[in-house]
Amino acid sequence: MSHQPFRNWQAIQAEVLRRIHAREWPPGHTIPNEADLAREFGCARATVNRALQSLADAGLLERRRKVGTRVALHPVGKATVDIPILRQEIEDRGLRYRYQLISRNVEAAPPHLRTEAAALHITALHWADEMPYVFEDRWIDTETAPDALEQSFDEISANEWLVTTAPYTHGDISFTAQPATGALTTWLNIPDNTPVFVIERTTWDRDAPITAVKLTYAPGYRIHTVIGTGPMAF
Amino acid sequence: MSHQPFRNWQAIQAEVLRRIHAREWPPGHTIPNEADLAREFGCARATVNRALQSLADAGLLERRRKVGTRVALHPVGKATVDIPILRQEIEDRGLRYRYQLISRNVEAAPPHLRTEAAALHITALHWADEMPYVFEDRWIDTETAPDALEQSFDEISANEWLVTTAPYTHGDISFTAQPATGALTTWLNIPDNTPVFVIERTTWDRDAPITAVKLTYAPGYRIHTVIGTGPMAF
């Protein structure tokens, strides 16, 4: 072993990654403790800690106090998908963005918003290069976001307004494939039952719901992302 | 300002988050530098660094040397979706898993694998509680993963075999909604043109392709995940 010292935590991370990758440390294996690794690599324990910590964050290692650090058994691949503002998503593709408000009403909130308060119901269409891109069907809780009532939403979209106005603490999101039905087919100008990609999202501020939105994309839409930009190995 | 000292980096992170959240530091605002914050919070600069670093990782802050730290203008929401092994995905839902190999051939590799070598072409069906769950259409590069040729894949799926055998460095993944056509409709037992959720994934070992797979899920499939388990704020 030539044993030249590893100077930075990235180099250590790379070496650990190499050993996992080369099956020197197979899945389930308990690797040496930080102090030993620090000695072997000729660096401070804090540096080893930094390297292992970030591999643990990435789901590749499992660490428990006193027990030690193990190579993850089922390194669940994790893909992170970005959820940009629609305007940006469209303009990033080099297309011309246009927004069109379809309806704006105050109605009783739908059950999935889980609130007693009235809700602002907005439907709108987002265009890309004069082609319908996505149909937005949104409910905004008027109790958590009362300012929304003063917004007409005929110029700037609720999507954009909320992002810069109503901070959220958490939310949930789901992706499905659905057949297009009803008014949707008119707005997106597609035949009945055409497969469309649907994103449903609800966001909360602590325990209060802010908004629930259903985004129905025109046919051909594709979410694309990469796995393994960070460390990763399997 | 009562100014009680913040003892740990999580507390500092929470306080920074609070200020962003409360619009004391609005989007685009350049926040005080680490040294000043350390003085204000009564802690070491390294502790402030840890807190800000992790917020920057989460996409909430943008940091540049010499320039300083700004609150992100368009805090892109990031949703991380897990990519488990199919057996696990099904069993985690409390359903009985069954695997059925449909075909296994060595053929010329399709163009998107970007290789000259022959490829192993496998199609299979994964069942959940005796209902077709997902149809797998996979190509494996025989040069990068020659061991695959010795596997019959009639008992354990290529999905499972690859995860525990062929480590990858990176990959890409995409989600679409498509109409079901051809043999698919037979295997999934659905009418022609039924909307189905499709995941396409390609994985690489450095510059060599390992496998490309198209997973077509039975109708009703839904990817669900949460945003904001980590810090987050908008």
Place this chain on the structure above:
DNA sequence: GGCGTTATTATGTATATACATAAAAATCCT
């Protein structure tokens, strides 16, 4: 033997210090 207490151990984190690095600002030279 079984149960409660104490010691041990690996990770988690805070600290002060030092130096590296990137980028902007100031300076110098022609």
Place this chain on the structure above:
DNA sequence: AGGATTTTTATGTATATACATAATAACGCC
């Protein structure tokens, strides 16, 4: 003025040290 060079500054990272915490192992008592 203008281009090249130096200084300044904020973040990035490595270091030694110290103590906290969680979980196990060892011990001791009845």
